Amino acid sequence: MSILSTPSFFPASRKRYVTGSRPDLLVPFREIMLSPTVDQQGRVTPNAPLQVYDTSGPYTDETLFETIDLSKGLAPLRSPWILERNDTETYGASKNLAPTKSKAANPLPVQEFENRPPLRARRGKRVTQLHYARKGIITPEMEFAAIREGINPEVVRQEIASGRAILPANINHPELEPMLIGKQFLVKINANIGNSAVLSSIEDEVEKMVWAIRWGADTIMDLSTGKNIHTTREWILRNAPVPVGTVPLYQALEKAGGQPENLSWELYRDTLIEQAEQGVDYFTVHAGLLLRYIPLTMNRVTGIVSRGGSIMASWCLTYHQENFLYTHFREICEIASAYDISLSLGDGLRPGSIADANDAAQMAELETLGELTKMAWEYDVQVMIEGPGHVPMHKIKENVDIQQDICQEAPFYTLGPLTTDIAPGYDHITSAIGAAMIGWFGTAMLCYVTPKEHLGLPNKHDVKEGVIAYKIAAHAADLAKGHPLAQAWDDAMSKARFEFRWHDQFHLSLDPERARDYHDEALPAEPAKTAHFCSMCGPKFCSMKISHELKGMVDNSQLADKSTPSPEDSLIETGLSQKAEEFKRSGSKMYT
């Protein structure tokens, strides 16, 4: 496979696994090695490696990389956990759900993968993490995710049981490394991939998935709408260590020949089951868009901008009937419950412009999403709620507050929001602003926006730009929420910066390659990587260098311990005078 021919390991990093309460519970982290601190006297003090949350899966494990074969898929690490719960059964895959045969020339064949029959809940059983959590059971999945978060597994269980968090993990996606979406945990990000009718191949999409998780995407949504939807998804799922979400309506519409009026509940239901058997971890379902809300969008500047929303609105108007996703929502819950598919209640009426933010249509749909949340919980189905979109900064907080109130704290999952519409080509930035803020206010997962938003399908470069912008937003939110793991990362970077450990600064960056490349542009030589300045200010004007000289002076006096010195403090004055003399004698330089 060309996409894995070149491994993409992080510099100075190694995969480390923390073993849980059972030997097959191995939780991956990335450990970033740091060089030692060398103080002014030449004393060497080691710096402990920084252990960071790792979404990248086996692809960044040097010991596993050679064994990866995309046509075989990743190891099904959850299989023993699922099977030993003894509440599932295998069965032959549903009829009429065979993979769409590829008609286009495509570099990836229609692959059968391991001949693993699908699992579903045995009759009368519920197999969702919410079900187990409510029963007081801490599953291996919960423990795995708890270790990743550095949080007590019982807290994880409680958050899931209360509906405040979800652990999306279809029993047919055993390759998954379990993770949590909930406001008590690290803010997560989702990367959308998927071909459109106009562009891109299966190989492109698998490559984008591996690429997106390499940079930190916590989940992937496969939004393919063109040919080969089934096969693209199969390849992605079998190779994805992260939860995969879809909008099943897109495939249903393909089956309906692209005509919303040809959609039906039965067609949609069969699509749900097809995707459930493949292992999709969460479904976006636009069940809150009701017939009576459609007129509320008519005076909007940008109408309905959700693809799923516009399709269902078209269906509703065509038949003048209520949205079949709403009228059949209990059946959707039954399916979701049988495979442990989380429902992501779509905001089909989200605003598509600053002008339409927080309007009546959006809020009306949100009320219905609250109703559906309670209904899903009756079936022990895990639920999160999707949110906008395009929102000016002063209207962001109320989106979270209202959602949390109406939906009883079910996790919020927002697209951006973009805080202005005037910068197409830079919407990863317009939306990272909103995403950081809404994450701080309590949104559990942020759906990324790439620089191509509104202009075209993102390529690999755009996926990376989008993921990094959203890692920044999520991390900034974690910091603002006071997450100790987040703070530790920043502190490690700041310490490396103050100590001129340039290599460590690169290694600690979200994008080590770019950090190094930028530094190399001016100062590529190896000695520059320990120099006490950079090309920005040059050696004479480096504030940190001067600051070290000052610190060296004052550190040995009593000053360092004084938090509120005053000019009257003669002890300090004396100390400073002495130090002033020493400083001058030393040529005002500690590092020469």
Next chain:
Amino acid sequence: MSILSTPSFFPASRKRYVTGSRPDLLVPFREIMLSPTVDQQGRVTPNAPLQVYDTSGPYTDETLFETIDLSKGLAPLRSPWILERNDTETYGASKNLAPTKSKAANPLPVQEFENRPPLRARRGKRVTQLHYARKGIITPEMEFAAIREGINPEVVRQEIASGRAILPANINHPELEPMLIGKQFLVKINANIGNSAVLSSIEDEVEKMVWAIRWGADTIMDLSTGKNIHTTREWILRNAPVPVGTVPLYQALEKAGGQPENLSWELYRDTLIEQAEQGVDYFTVHAGLLLRYIPLTMNRVTGIVSRGGSIMASWCLTYHQENFLYTHFREICEIASAYDISLSLGDGLRPGSIADANDAAQMAELETLGELTKMAWEYDVQVMIEGPGHVPMHKIKENVDIQQDICQEAPFYTLGPLTTDIAPGYDHITSAIGAAMIGWFGTAMLCYVTPKEHLGLPNKHDVKEGVIAYKIAAHAADLAKGHPLAQAWDDAMSKARFEFRWHDQFHLSLDPERARDYHDEALPAEPAKTAHFCSMCGPKFCSMKISHELKGMVDNSQLADKSTPSPEDSLIETGLSQKAEEFKRSGSKMYT
């Protein structure tokens, strides 16, 4: 000049001048031409051009471009206004302040420009905009800036008189197009340029200036620290239609051989006068960093990170004396008052990391900046206050609140702030998040951060990335503050988007070239520029296309006027049923 050999006009835009109360008061705007709306019936409705604030100067005026000669400088449009106030005098430039002769080979000669002797206030006169404003005088500069902002000139005068806004405009910078920095006005952005001892030439810096204002920088700071400081600044000033700020300490330190202990008040004062005579519009002065505050930085993670702050701290410790910028602050004010130089009170103790945000050192200095603000106002000197830096989101607002309280609402001018430290290479994004928020909270001007921050000196590409990220932040803040001009821009974009006017979307973007290039990547053909879809979703899944079809149905019924329709409303039901039939009969397509 190579840097102007290729004009860089915006597509579909023209420079338009609004004439004020006198014929020589010509206020530039950029007018973006829009194509007409064509509705479903083929009716054509023109869209009025969008007039936007324009910082780019004559360089984007097609009628003036050919006449620009960088070696002559721009036309001195303010000269008549300054001279007719009859409160200034010319004099021979101060001795010992001759330009540093360039020793390095440099493509730009030491240029004499127009032989224009410097101006200063006549004895006993004050020539600052604050002085005039307090006298009740609306100067041409105030009127010019008021027209740019779309605000009554008397409001501008009041804001300046109260100290809540400044209009930085040295009487020796007549090329300036006056602008305002104050929270009642559009949020402004500053771009730092300037060579370092390690990199870049005069030509590079002039090119960066023209480039930065082309993309929307409202002011420029020339932070040169290497050779040719005087000459670089002269070239920039004579060709800059925006205010130019400096940190005079940098040049003073060059004169002191790079040794802080060789600095003196006299050396610094002479540097102020040299730069005042050249026309620098605002000086960053680190006068609030007092000797007694230095120990407060000793336990910081990143010490002192302001270049000026670290230099002055070094001087203070060397001599164990109070900061000479503080002890001589009244003399600084006298100089500033004689040339109308605004003072930007530097935050030498700003935090350099998330860990150090809002600490005692920062707040102690801010108290002193409040004291200095009042002192400057005694001399009718215009003042703004510099702020951090590195601040997690939850600590941003209090920065503005405390500054506004302590400094009696003098304009706040912040660097970012960066909301996390872990993404070197992307600090335009980490800081655009903080900048947008702090702008919304009341900061008047945002100093940009480029992707190279912490890694190296920005090149032309980095300058553009930084400026655009900050235009986004400033504009998002304007929107959140409810500025009608900001909202009009977003609304024009959203309307163009919903109407599939792709060309207009490109033209309305902050970066028309990139928007078009991204769209071209997938769909370069001209018909795609009016197509009712893009490569992101393809034709079948375009929500806006479907939304139009829905809108077409409902628009002709009574539904559009109903804001709270209910399912019980039989009139609506009937309308919907009829429309459903029409929709099906039309093949569910309005656009084919």
